Amino acid sequence: MEADRKVKLVLGFGDQRREIEVNVPAEDPIPWDATTKFSVVGTAAPRADGVAKVTGRAKYTHDMNLPGMLYGGFVRCPVAKATINGIDWSAAQAHPGVKAIHDFKVKQTRYAHQHLIAIAAESRQALEQAIALVKVDYKALPHAARFEQAMVDxxxxxxxxxxxxxxxxxxxxxxxxxxxxxxxxxxxxxxxxxxxxxHCSLESHGIVAHWEGEQLKIWASTQATFGVRRDLADAMNVDEANVQVICEYMGGGFGSKFGAGYPGLAAANLAKLSGRPVKVMLDRREEMTDVxxxxxxxxxxxxxxxxxxxxxxxxxxxxxxxxxxxxxxxxxxxxxxxxxxxxxxxxxxxxxxxxxxxxxxxxxHPQGSFALETILDLAAEAIGMDPLEFRIKNDPHPTRKAQYKDGGARIGWKNRKPNGSEAGRFRRGFGVASAVWYQIGQPQGAEVLCRILRDGSVQMRNGSQDIGTGTRTLMQIIGAEELGLSLDRVVPFIGDTRDPIGPGSGGSVTAPTVAPAARQAAYLAGKELRAVVAKAMGASADDLAFSQGQVVHQKDATKSMAFADACKLIDQGEISALGKRSKNFQAFEGTVGGVQFAEVEVDCDYGIVRLKKVVALQDAGIIINRRQAESQLNGGVIQGISYALFEERVMDRQLGQMVNADMEMYKIAGAVDMPEIESVLYDVSNGGNTTGTAGIAEPTMIPTAAAIAGAVHNALGVRVTSLPMTPDRVLAALAQKEKGK
Amino acid sequence: MHPPDSEKPGLSRRGFLKGTGLSVAAVGLVKSATAAQEAPAAEVPTLSAAQTHEISFELNGQTTQAKVRTGHTLLETLRDQLDLTGTKLVCDQGSCGACTVHLDGKPVNSCLVFATDVAGRQITTIEGLAKNGNLHPVQAGFLHEDASQCGFCTPGMIMSCKALLDRNPSPTRDECKEAISGNICRCGTYFNIFRAVDHAATLMKGGR
Missing domain, CATH: 3.30.365.10 (Aldehyde oxidase/xanthine dehydrogenase, molybdopterin binding domain)
Incomplete structure (x- = not known):
């Protein structure tokens, strides 16, 4: 057994670098750091599944049409709180299109449109008819749909x-x-x-369940394939070994799709009862009220x-x-x-x-950030200090310190005038806010299988999913980097629990958890290949390295051979190695930093906040794919803009109903709402894992609303303390300012 | 708290569709509400041959027949009967653009089009853009600029962008925003989409 090695790494960025000694387990390669020279890591590689997505060939759970498949849906209780005395589904059961009914056995409902029973039918039309045939005998009870109702004596x-x-x-x-x-x-x-x-993910929560004897095959729109497997094995009392969960593509989750949930339980039960595959996809109202x-x-x-x-x-x-x-x-x-x-x-x-x-x-975080940055801006105002200077003084994080200065220059902070000094209908302002995130990945959270085949092609396999962040491409890039190959020689597979374990995509852990396991897998498989080649050419495996499609003999270049030729030496048909996710080691800071700036123009006659520009600076660790990292940074900012200015669930307090449970009245930022966005990725060698990968899905959304609020504050000279900053709220703040004079 | 303002007149369109078009479902819903209490299940309207219609139309360049039921939307016909699942169902009311296809060369929300209304007409879906394995320039632009994250809005976005470039080969940024203002991307990929349109415009003019 080989021993662990002590390795000195250079961590940090720019002039903020430190040398740190870490202990590297024998099975891991030397960790990447600020001195590593990459061939494909950090380039703007195309998405591995890009062609499938732009041609419509990518099959989502929503798209599954299995032979004999039934449609599943729900009978719901219309009122916000009720006692369920009984449910008469005899008429629905007699409907010729109805094949199974599953009862959730709810005795008391606690929110409007809570699911009661699930029905599987031959067609959507038959399902709709059957749902309408069910008679629910309920007694409505007093409810408290909003916090001010729920808090009173x-x-x-x-x-x-x-x-x-x-x-x-x-x-x-x-x-x-x-x-x-x-x-x-x-x-x-x-x-x-x-x-x-x-959340309003475009693909609603949905599952297709299909029993093949004792085996349960599931297609799920999920951000945790293995979580769904566990949930359904538990609920259906079958071995996890007999449950297969597939999620090759999924249309967004944002945190709402971790388990099988009640749609999964419904699909699995209805499929079992009917002996046919069952597809359950929530409709938009259900998606917005019940998940x-x-x-x-x-x-x-x-x-x-x-x-x-x-x-x-x-x-x-x-x-x-x-x-x-x-x-x-x-x-x-x-x-x-x-x-x-x-x-x-x-x-x-x-x-x-x-x-x-x-x-x-x-x-x-976004709600906490909005409040905390508000009180900081008010404090800076109270002592007559520039809010950016105030943050630089108080924030000790080296990455954010650099980002404050960099971003301030990019947004034109020097043009910022004192709060409320603009007059007239259109008033301009600047704001700033910051974020922290914690992820360097889950120790032991993933395993990746790397297979090197005799024709020189390579598979990278992991069973976790891609929620839009690019897991598939990440594995492809890491395999190619480690084995010195071009991207087209490496074929990544994800989204099937028959492949090795991976994390649920929460906490921005997927990339920093999967990447080191992928790297170890490719490293170990490559090590085995080097041994095969070394034996054949009578060299030492330690002298061999992978670079530019070659197995390079580092001391005698004449002995180098093409990777594909080297693979022909593999006796047993292929080499495969399972890479595990080692423990995290010391990191640069242990957290990743981000800062965002906003420039707005407020129309004070109508209270409309017009966002002119956002500068978003994000520590992104060692960047695996520059293009996808930038997409994610943009995406976080845009969801933050939407949160700041548009989105809001509206509840009718009397009826206890969400009144805008659709995409018409629930407003989400669209193309015409886009300001200029300058996305600035910070390549920071954070250490912590062998690839230095950081997850950035979450921090990129945190400070946007607070930065916009700061800019509105600067423009108006009064704080809008409530989100979203819709015209009525802006006008109310202005009116309050007038009153205070 | 208050209802957010709305720029789009979608509710009225939805009301129209539900009120007139989906008569099978609507009658079923209305009737069954009372039928369940008073009458046996025999009262329930079931699907019969009289309620299906055979239509013929040109789909992605091929003459295509489909049996559609009264009230069926073009979207349901494409996805459920013809297994062309690239076109997505998201909001089901014309608010999000995920189901955008071309009807006689113009972009429409296929969730708002009755299948019977496309008889004799031309439909192009996302599956019909690539020719002989070559991506359409708009698809190539989306790939080049990474204009998909989860990818669920992508087919509808591409169809809206193609319609823009078909009528305006050199759109400005504002024209591009306007053209996809009916398409929602929840992952926030708009900038990549703007750049993808620019890239596609260059490709369509013979540039690289």
Missing amino acids: GAPQVHANRPNIEAYSPSGREKAVQEAMQSADKVVEATCTTQVQN GNRPDSVQTMKLGVSKDGALGAYKVDIVGTPGVGRGAGARNPMIYAFEDRLVARTERAVATNAGAQQAFRAPG
């Missing part, structure tokens, strides 16, 4: 077994915080509110600050509604140098009669 109790308000215990620092506030030069206060945001959302928040803050801009104590009280789910905290990450003992945080999750929250791209 005597409010209807959402859950039978627990109170509406779940409070998390205070930090125990209240006294220290209170004392520090008293000695602060200035104390600023603010209350910010944020809205419920819907998750980002909780809203009310964040009440108090911040002490000294005249020279040093932060003192910080107190925040957070209220959020998880609907009938659990946990709704806004994350106020302390990325600015707050002293830990001077932060007091209280949090209350308020249950409501509304659909349960689910993880949504950086859960808690």
